[in-house]
Structures are given as structure tokens and as C-alpha cells.
Amino acid sequence: MTDWTNRVQEISGVNPRKCMKCGKCTATCPAYDQMEYHPHQFVDMVCTGRVEELMASKGIYTCLGCFACVERCPRSVEPANLIEAVRLAVIRQQGGNHMKPDQIPGLLNEELPQQAITSALRKYSKGG
């Protein structure tokens, strides 16, 4: 097992080996077709030590954090928590931020709630 695999299991507290591969997480995910690796594949790839491929994938930024997979998983695997741990493994690195505060002014519009900005920055960046 790679260091990254241990690291994401440690950050998330998730044991991906509980997965029985029923696919319900992917079936219920509202963003599944936005991800090159669907949630059930994501869990499997953590199991088999392919975390660096996940770290390079766009899907870690398209998880909506809606907890549909967490709620509906019959084995309490919590796929969303694994996805967040992989994203953190990336953005906690120096220069690893996916979104920077100076990008925000260009993304604003008159109606956009503060909640959206705070959420995105919390999900996509770590300080500086």
C-alpha cells in the first residue's frame, strides 16, 4: 500500500474494504457523469492503492458534498469522506490550491450568496 493510500484512510477515517461493490453510491450520485472515476470506482481505487491517479482527477472537485452516497451506502463506507480526503491530500501541499482568493472577484455576480464563496474556498483551498 502506498503512503498516500494510508494517508487518505487516516484523514477520512474510512475503511474502503467494507465496500461490497453494490454501486449504489454511483447510482445515487448527482455528479457521477461529471467524474472520470465514479464513486464506486473511487472507493475501489483507494482499496487497490491507486490514490495518485485519483489525486490527478477532476472528479475530486466536482463532488457536490450532498451526502447522498453517505446516506444510502448499505455498508456505511462514506465515499464522500474519501473524496474529500483525496482532495485534501492535494490542496494541503504547497501550491496545491484548486481555487485562489484572487480568482473570486471574477466569479461574482449580484445574486451570488456568501455561502457559495465560503463553501468553494473551504473545499478548494487551504490558506494562502
Added chain:
Amino acid sequence: MTYAYFPGCTLKTKAVDLDKWGRASMEALGVTLEELPQWQCCGAVYPLAKDEIATRLSSVRALMAARDQGRPLVTLCSACHHVIKRANYDLAHDETFRSRANAYLAPQTPYAGETQVLHYLEVLRDVVGFDNLAKQVKNPLTGVKIGAYYGCLLLRPSRQMAFDDPENPTILEDFLRAIGAEPVVYAQRNECCGGYVTLEDAGFARSRAAAVADNAAARGAQLLTTACPLCLYNLRQGGSVRTVYFTELLAQALGLKEGQL
């Protein structure tokens, strides 16, 4: 009866209507929401990583402040409610987090999740009572078909949120009946609106919102209602059905807010 109240950042700015009509309605129903002094932003998203401590501390401060006042803590924004309720759950159930949060904040009395965290709708249901609310309605929304949009954050994960049945919730429909409206039940009412991804991929968020609104419209909804500023934004950007905060409907039914639906 007075409750400690955590409004959150968005309710002070873009979601003023959610806050203003919420407070006015509760006051009219005999419940005072007293804003916590010096509350801080909850962070908007609950940190899922076990080793994230600092990002949960603003919630812990609010929970401790309510405990010190001896009052339950009421939230109105779905996101604030989600974050604060889960941080409180962690303080009661995760010894590592509890000891680290207490070590950092060093309160006079250690905190272990004692504060009761209530969503505004729970106060309406369990303290005011929907039957009692119905009796105080001055302008019933008779004949208006309204789809309750729960979204994600109030309901899931149900083990921590303990808000309502996560797949077949009823609290918003019961509320709508109490103010005289006709609730419309539709499949997408507890599926995601597109959330914060709207910032980076507005097209995708709009497609999610359209799926929600189209489903509600197909079931006959003339209006959608929500407790979440981000859901409201996404539904207004991408949905085909007019969307308002549930506190606006409440204030209108109580005769506090003028205007037509």
C-alpha cells in the same frame, strides 16, 4: 421563550429576507430569537476530515456561548445548521476532537456537546406547534401548490442530523399545510441543487437546479420553497419555478408581510 440564535453570514447580506421574516414571524408567535453576540462564520461546509480541528472551532464557540446562556441554539440557514449540528455531534461522540477543541479554546467549563441545536422549523413544529400555528394564520395560502425543497444539508447524514426521515421527510409539507397551502411532493425534493460547484461550473449547477424544478413543476408545483440561500440561488439561476424562502411564506400567512405570491 427566548432562544440563542445564530444567523450566519449570508443571512446578514444576500439572504436578508430569510432572516428578517424568520425573526418577525417567531416574535409574532411568542418566541424570541436573541442573536448570539460576536458569532463567527460557521465555514459553510462541514469539514469531513477527522484531523480538521481549527475549521470546526467557530461552531464550538457558538455552541459554548449558548451553553453559557443556558439556552438552546437555533439556526435558520441549512448550511449553518448542518455545520453546527455536526460539530456538536463530534463534541459528544469523538473524544479526540473534544479534547483538542477544549484544550485550544480553554473554556471555564469543558464542553462536551450539551447544547441543544434546533433548526427554526423544529421550533415551529415542536415549540409553537403546527396546529397552533394554523390557528394564528391570518392570510392562509389557500389553493397555492408549493413544492418543499429540502435539499441535502438538513437531512443528511441522518445519523448526525436527526432532522426528519431522510428519504421521506414531512416537516416542510406539514408547515405548508399549517399555513393553508397545498404541498406538492416530488422525487427531487431531497436531491442536490448543484451546491457550491455553481462557482466553478455554473452550467452543471443550472442543470441540477433545472432537474429539481422541472420535476416539481411536472407534479403541479407553482412555487418552490427552501431554507437554504445557496439552494435558492441555484434554483433561481437554473430552475423554471419561482423560489422563495419558507419564512417569507410564513410571514405572509401571519399577516406580517404584504404582497402577492
